[in-house]
Amino acid sequence: MRIVLVGPPGAGKGTQAAFLAKNLSIPHISTGDLFRANISQGTELGKQAKAYMDAGNLVPDEVTIGMAKDRMSQPDAVGGFLLDGFPRNVGQAEALDEMLKGEGVQLxxxxDLEVPEDEVVKRIAGRRVCRNNSAHVFHVTYSPAKAEGVCDECGGELYQRDDDSEETVRKRLEVYHTQTEPIIDYYRSQGLVVTIxxxxxxxxxxxxxxxxxxVDKAAQA
Structure with a gap:
């Protein structure tokens, strides 16, 4: 299967992508992994992306699309893939369609992972991270530390990252609604969207x- 996973920040896309990719025996291709791999390997696309990122600028669509195209051409992705974080806007979605059309395949x-906005804010703004080890993550509601503000694992101080503040989360949601959410309507017009x-x-x-x-797979058979 060739699947695109969409949803707002805090919807659990990364977690679900990992489980679904394993269950469906297809590679999980995330934008974050693409950037890290290309930058660490020193590819031409990685160098271009790093230059933009170091300057504090957004990486242009053509660079992201180039990385995705290269990754989807790898042997493990020939039979299918799960895209997480790409496409991020309608322009990228159109480019993906053209890319797949050139290969004689389609999505x-x-x-679409649906989560109420207030729940997104609650999920992200409630996170607390250990200053000693960022892998130690707690949540004030869902997985609170035994002692408030103290890491269960090492006794370090728990804090809220700047990008987890409610103000920042709401700004990220605005970006999602403006840039990414329109791809849902774009794909819905093609009869591809499954919302859960x-x-x-x-x-x-x-x-x-x-x-x-x-169900969707059976409907298209």
Whole structure:
């Protein structure tokens, strides 16, 4: 299957992408991984991306598209893939369509993870990270530390990252609504969108997604 995963910040896209890719036996291709791989390997696209990032500028679509095209041409992605974070806007979606058309293939589904805005803010703004080890992450509601402000693992101070503040989260949501959300309508016009609720346990959301994708796959058979 060839799937695009979309949803607002805090919808759990990364977590669901990993589970779904494993269950469907297809590679999980995320924008973050593409950038890190190309920059660490010193590819031409990686150098271009790093120059923009170091200057504090957004990486142009053509660079991101080039990285995605290269990754999707790898042997493990020939039979399918799950895209996470790409396409990020309608221009990238159109470029992806042209790219796939050139290969004689097309997307099977666009999985839209739906989460109420207030829940997104609650999920992200409630995160607390250990100053000693950023891998130690807690949540004031869903996974609180035993002692407020103290890491269970090492006793370090827990703090809220600047990009997890409510103000920043709402700004990220504005960007999502303006830039990324329009691709849902773009793909809906092609009959590709499958929307599921991303509320509840991770395993429940994965099961919901698998069921929806199987229905979609059967409908296109």
């Amino acid at each position: 099977d589904a666009v999985l 609720s991303a509320l509840g346990k991770v395993t429940d959301v994965t099961a919901r997604a698998m069921e929806a994708l199987q």
